[in-house]
Amino acid sequence: MRVPVEWLRELAHVESHVRGKDVSETLVRLGLEDEGVHGGGVGGPLVVGRVLTLDPEPQKNGRTINWCTVDVGQANGTGEPQGIVCGAHNFGVGDLVVVVLPGGTLPTPDGSFQVTARRTYGHVSAGMICSERELGLGDDHAGIIVLERRLADEPGVLAALVPGEDAIALLGLDREVVEVTVTPDRGYCFSMRGIAREYALATGAPFDDPADIPVAAPNDGGYAVRLADEAPIRGRAGCDRFVARVVRGVDASSPSPSWMRRRLTDVGMRPISLAVDVTNYVMMLLGQPLHAYDLDTLSGEIVVRRARAGERLTTLDDVERHLDREDLLITDGGDVVLGLAGVMGGASSEVSPTTSNVLVEAAHFDPVTVARTSRRHRLVSEASKRFERGVDPAVADRAAQLACDLLVRYGGGTVDEGVTVVGEVGTRDAIAFDVGLPTAYVGLEYPRAEVVATLRAVGCEVVDRDGEVVDVRPPTWRPDLVDGPDLVEEVARVRGYGEIPSVLPRAVGGRGLTHGQRVRRLVAQTLAQHGLVEVLSYPFVGDELFDRLGYAVDDPRRHTVRLANPLQDEAPLMRTSVLDTLLDILRRNVARGARDLALYEIGLVTVGRPDQPPVPIPGVEGRPADDVLASILDGVPVQPRHLALAAAGDAVPTGPWGDARRVEASDAVAWAVELGRALGLELLVRNHSRAPFHPGRCAVITLADGRVVGHAGELHPKVVGALGLPARTVAAELDVDVLVEATGTPVQARPLSTYPVAHTDLAVVVDDGVPAADVAAALGGGAGPQLESLTLFDLYRGDQVGEGRKSLAYRLTFRAEDRTLTTDEVSALRDSAMRAAAEAVGAVQRA
Amino acid sequence: MSGPNTSYDPVEVAALDPQAVDDAVSAALAAASSAGTLDELRAARSAHQGDRSALALANREIGALPPSAKAEAGKRVGQARGRVAAAFAARHAELEAERDERILTEEAVDLTVVPPRRVGARHPISLVTERVEDIFVGLGWEIAEGPELESEWLNFDALNLGPDHPARQMQDTFFVEPADSSGLVLRTHTSPVQVRTMLDREPPIYVLCPGKVFRTDELDATHTPVFHQFEGLVVDEGITMAHLKGILDVFVARLFGAGTATRLRPSYFPFTEPSAEIDCQCWICSGTDASCRTCRGTGWIEVGGSGMVNRRVLTASGIDPDRYTGFAFGLGIERSLMLRHGVADMHDIVEGDVRFSTQFGMEI
Structure with a gap:
């Protein structure tokens, strides 16, 4: 809303020394948003x-x-x-x-x-x-x-101009315009009347209501109007008041007065013709959108009704609109569509330079009806902006009167005696308001007299019976005032939020971060300490990604949630793995010149379900019934928190310290296992085959009880190709929630033995296909509880062990709790380990 | 000094001759001091202290002397050998010290050649979030979280945003297909977590709800469709706007620096009444610099929205609005990061370039 200071001066007694900047500050203090001051930059002479x-x-x-x-x-x-x-x-x-x-x-x-x-x-x-x-x-x-x-x-x-006289006022250069944004609850501020009222509220200056004018009383002689809304939205009629006045014999070619044109220009509207300028001027002054029809193009009564299927209308902006049955229409005799009520008129009944008889419409339309029509047709007009936020229903007849008066004054003609007013201004219920509420709510003392005076200044009718509770009837232009806190805000903002003291509330004492929150921080921290860089990605993916990742047709990760209005049409789905989007980030970094990379992201993934039920939307009225609430909470798709990591290039580059070592699949596995250790978990690794990994270079990571934590390995070469990733990119995807669930119970400490350790080495030969983890598990089981550690220190394939075989050399470290183990005991334990491995995986002791 | 020697042996006499002993000592001392390396010293030692050295020979001959001469000769030779041994030991220590010094010098390496051990980093959005969390945890609050894909009811209706509220349109909110019946959206704020918390437990409630939120904005220098915010919620008996102001003042002072305070301005949000915009005092110029880029010379920076929890929101969440009052506020993590660390372009925050995260390390 653009507020010409000169116009405001007239309405709210703005003192002459007050500049645009001051007006802006005053309005902002009351709750309007500052958008700057225009004009006023020229200084004489x-x-x-x-x-x-x-x-x-x-x-x-x-x-x-x-x-x-x-x-x-x-x-x-x-x-x-x-x-x-x-x-x-x-x-x-x-x-x-x-x-x-x-x-x-x-x-x-x-x-x-x-x-x-x-x-x-x-x-x-x-x-x-x-x-x-x-x-x-x-x-x-x-x-x-x-x-x-x-x-x-x-x-x-x-x-009258004389050389040397001041030109600043002559050119209107002394006119400043303050621009403010009006919040959605203050529709009345979309008028000079409303802005002036706010300003007067802040300064205490008198406010002369421009709507306070004599109005002709309604009678039966006016133009016929019928309100025929048969499909109110949520029980509210689309139009509850319609005022129609007729002016005949207007000279439509008469110019609008220059003061009016100047004010319209100042508020950002283009002067067009007398009839249009007058309706716009009255709207800017009183906030009531008006419509002027060429009376001679009308033939029957005006009927306000909802649109019928298939109806069309060409609006004043020359766009043909296909109407929806929810659109409220102004029609001529019920059949000819004249306009979209409260949004925009049609071209056929528009006033033209030859118009001499004008019908002025001043109606009150339902905010929801107008808002829906405006959005449906992507048509925002000065009228729709106002009706959506609420127009004062009591001002319609005054606005029509003022428009008629101005038309006659500047265009001649006469106003018909007939005055049509259909519909009453509804009376509002009073709010029983505890005068102590502002103090209780704000934490600042507001004396009773101030509370009552402020509410009256705002326009409320206050019936004060000297009790704690007063009856407050909000004014017609304040549909936003419906309960106690609304009134508290009025009292608080008029005194000023600046006076609210700063008092620190004492919390009851929290439990700190939850176990899950601490685990997540530790996971993130551990990976960063292992050299991985945390990044964030948007969780949106495209349909074809899952093919590129090589998912089988029935892979459950293809069960996605699809957005109706995605950011990009090619990425309408919510990711089902964090890797889905992390790999893109890896590629972007490579494109920007990075070569050796290790990234991770922790974020939510969405588990779609083929049978996703619609989730109920019970409305604003109150707490839903338990079963409804349960279907809301259960209807939200499961969103586990995952961790994905991806790495490419060298783990260690070539340099004075030696040759490079490329990052490899085992690095991804090691990161996962180390993460487990940081959490006190011994994670198990098994070879596995799963998209998008290389079928021979993929591991499944599980808890001791077999619950799957995730997968790690090298990406499938086809995936690498399809996604444009560096060759041999390695990756992992882990479910952080599983790690959280698996931890959190206090670790029970083992007593530490101080007896000496005994080491022994053991090399076993197995078929090449036997995983080292299986060998280690068998050895560990056979060696028994005195085995303190088992370390693989050599892996050999070659002539000495024969084709298709491999040798694994382990160091076994034993320690007993209660004594020093003898050489014979250690040998026996080693033999026992060997026998177990022989039985489990066919291992043979290497000679 | 000498007395009668009844069993005189001319050869042995020569070896024990005081002059000869002195000469041997002199020769030994010279050899010790002239040895330049431990090897030379070892050779000299063997020559002058070994079994075949003159002094060893003299020592052996003492036994052949008549008892009357033994003591004197023994003393003479013993002193001589002692001197020689001491000289060699001293020289050995000297040469060993030299050698040790030389080795340390030779072992010096250029430690300015730093192997490029890979250094990881956290994303600064995570770091700011954790820092904010820690500030509130320190005040005795708890951290609450919820799903990012959320029910429409929790994201809108429960927060007094009715079906026709403008924020509920497709141009602002991501809807799950089918948009008119799924009842699911990507949450547009973390406020549904507040509702979940209120549905879940009884006051007193002091929670912070940080998290990822979504709005259908195009990515540009100051906007991103996926961003992070943190909202605070307090519901307790006797909570006032003064408490809201108190928390905000303490929070901004801890995040942006001591002496930073907030200013509340009347505003409108459906979920709060009364509502207030939060302006934070410019911690760069404190309002003293008309050309300050951070606050554009106004001395204040708009950082978020706040207010007293709307009675309807309390009711929808199953809390008695006549017994309890509460406040809520919301601020952006990206905006806090940009303001606190001078990040000029949102692209850098969201594009995942490792160079962005790396410059912050692991503490912010």
Whole structure:
């Protein structure tokens, strides 16, 4: 909303020293958002001048400048003609122009600059003859302002001009416009009436309500109007009040008065014709959108009804609209569609330059109906903006009256005696308001008298019976005031939020982070300490990704949740693995020149279900019934928290320390296992085959009880190719929630034996296909509880063990709790381990 | 010094001759001091202290002397050998020290060649989130979380955003297909976690709800469709706006620096009444610099929204609004990160470039 300060002065007694900046600050303090102050950047002396002489002087650079002398009266202190160099050529000797004299200031994009006399083109130019753009009046830089042309429609003003008189007010340059954003609850501030009321509320200045005008009483002689809404939305009729007035014999070609055009321009509207300007002006003043029809294009009664299937309307913006049965329409006789109620009129009944009989509509439409129509047709108008937020239903007849009065005053004609008013202004229920509530809610003392006075100043009717509770009936223009806290806000904002003290509430004492929150931090921290970099990605993927990842047709990870309005049409699904989107980040980093990379992300994935039921939406009214609430909570798809990591390039680069080592599948597995250790978990690793991993280089990571934590390995070469990743990219995806569930019970400490350790080495030969983990498990089982550690220190394939076989060499470390183990005991334990391995995996002791 | 020697042996006499002993000592001392290395010293030692050295020979001959001469000769030779042994030991220590010094010098390496051990990093969004969490945990609050894909009812209706509220449109919110019946959206704020908390437990409630949220904005220098925020919720008896102000003042001072305070401005949110915008004092210029880029010269930075929890929200969450009052507030993590660390472009935060995370390390 643009608020011309000059207009506000008239309505809210803004004192003359108050500038736009002050007005803006005042309005912001009350809850409007500051969007800046326009205008007011020109400082005098800026005066009217008459060109006395003009000598064109061609220059070496090809330009021709004019050396002028200008009569500026006594404004320069001497009365002598002022010498000024001017580059424009659209004026001549005798023209009245606008001159800024040395000392004057002009607006610039970053502030203003002061004009001085300066030497140029061989003359001393003492000032400037101004263009529109230089004064911030418009974009026209081509020519300077010639007042005879600019003020052509105000011959009286023009004739009275005298060189040397101040031009700032003449050009309206003293008019500042404050721009504010109106929050959705304050529809009444979409009018000068509402803004002025707010301003007066803040300053305590008197407020003269511009709606306080005599209005002709309704009668039966007016134009016939019928409200026929047969499908109210949520029980609310689309139109509950309709005022129609007729003015006949208006000269539609009469110009709107310049003051009205100026105000419309100031608020950002384009002056068009008398009838349109008057309706716009009244809307800006009172907040009531009006519509003017050419009466001669109407034939029957006006019927307000919902649209029928298949109906169409070409709106004033020349767009043909296919109407929806929820759209509320203004129709002629019920059949001819005149307009979308409260949003935009149609082209057929528009007032034109030949219109002489005008029907003025001032109606009150339901916010929801208007909002839905506006959104449905992507059509936001000045009218729809206001109706959506709520228009004062009591102002319709005054607005229609004022529009008729203005049409007659500036366009002639007469107002019909018939006055149509259909529908009553509903009375609102009073709110029983505890006058102590503001103090209790805000934590600042608000005396009873202040509370009552503020509510009255806001426009409420307060019935004070000297009890704790008063009856407050909010004004018709404040549909947002419905309960106690709404009124508390009024009391608090009028006093000012700045007075609210700062008091730290004492929490009851929390339990700190939960186990899950601590585990997540540790997981993130551990990976970072292992050299991986945390990144974040958007969780959206495309349909074809799962094919590229090589998922089988029935892979459950293809059960996705699909967005109806995705950011990008090619990525409408929620990821089912974090790797889905992390791999893209890896690729982006490679594209930006990174070579050796190790990344991770912790985030949610969404488990879609083929039988996803619709989740109930019970409404705002209160806590839903238990079963409804349960279906809401259960209907939300499961979203486990996953960790994905991906790495490519070298784990260690070549350098003075030696050769490079490429990152490999086992690194991904090791990161997972180390993560488990950091959490006190011994994770188990088994070879596995699963997309998107290399079938021979994939491991499943499980808890001791077999619950799957996730998978790690090298990506399938086809996946690497399809996604454009570096060759041999390795990755892992783990379910953090499983890790959280598996931990959290206190670890029970083992007693530490201080008896000496005994080491023994054992090399076993097994078939190449036997996983080392199986060998180790068998050895461990056979060695018994005195085995303290088992470390693989060599892996050999070759002639000595034969084709298709491998040798695994382990160091076994034993320790007993209660004694030093003898050599014989250690040998026996080793033999026992060997026998177990022989039995379990066919291991043979290497000779 | 000498007396009668009845069993005089001219050869042995020569070896025990005091002059000869002195000469042997001199030769030995010279050899010890002239040895330049431990090997040379070892050779010299063997020559002058070994079994075949002059002094060893003299020592052996003492036994052949008549008893009357033994003592004197023994003393003479013993002193001589002692001197020689001491000289060699001293020289040995010297040479060993030299050698040790030389080895240390030779072993010096250029430690400015730093092997590029891979260094990881946390994402600064995570770090700021954890820091904010820690501030509130320190005040005795708890951290509450919830799903990102959320029911429409919890995201909107329960928060007094009715079916026709503008925020509920497709141009603001991601809806799950089918949009008109799924009843699911990507949460547009972490407020549904507040409702879940209130449905779940009785006041007093002091929780912070950080998390990822979604709005259908295009990515540009200051907007991202996927971002992070943290919302605070307090529901207790006697909670006022002054408490809201108190918490916000303490919080901004701890995150942005001591002396930073907040200012509340009236505003409108469906889930709070009264509502307030939160402005934070500019911690860069404290309002003293008209050209400050952080606050654009106003001295204040808009950081979030807040207010007293709307009675309807309390009711929808099963809390008695006549007994309890509460406040809630919401601030953006990205915005906090940008303001606190001078991040100029949102792209850097969301694109996953490792260079962005790496520059922050693991503490912020």
